[in-house]
Amino acid sequence: MQYLFVEYPKCSTCQKAKGWLESHDVDFQSRHIVENTPTVEELENWLEKSGLEIKKFFNTSGLVYKNMNLKEKLALMTDAEKLQLLASNGMLIKRPLLIGEDFVLVGFREEQWSKKISKK
Numbered sequence: 001m002q003y004l005f006v007e008y009p010k011c012s013t014c015q016k017a018k019g020w021l022e023s024h025d026v027d028f029q030s031r032h033i034v035e036n037t038p039t040v041e042e043l044e045n046w047l048e049k050s051g052l053e054i055k056k057f058f059n060t061s062g063l064v065y066k067n068m069n070l071k072e073k074l075a076l077m078t079d080a081e082k083l084q085l086l087a088s089n090g091m092l093i094k095r096p097l098l099i100g101e102d103f104v105l106v107g108f109r110e111e112q113w114s115k116k117i118s119k120k
Helices: 012-023 040-050 063-067 070-076 079-088 110-116
Strands: 003-007 028-032 097-099 104-106
Touching (some): 040 079, 040 104, 104 110
Antiparallel strands (some): 003 097
């Protein structure tokens, strides 16, 4: 099984996650989150697979998030508006993302990734 690894290459957490995938011989395809920003449709699908609330997909520590003052604004937005916003700028999306057939992991937590990834 090949996984989709959505990353921002300059992100240290993404670099750590990519290194972990490589050291565990995981087959993955890498995708640059800014050059190839996820679409609303992809985000809807990933949100459903993740089982998370939409707010978990936001990069709350990022400059774009802070500069747009989204902490206050998100509470007033619909989920559809939030998805549109995420699809408009890859830097708003928490990363890395690891997408499998039946799951999506947001952010890198080694223990969580180890449990989800099966080498076949």
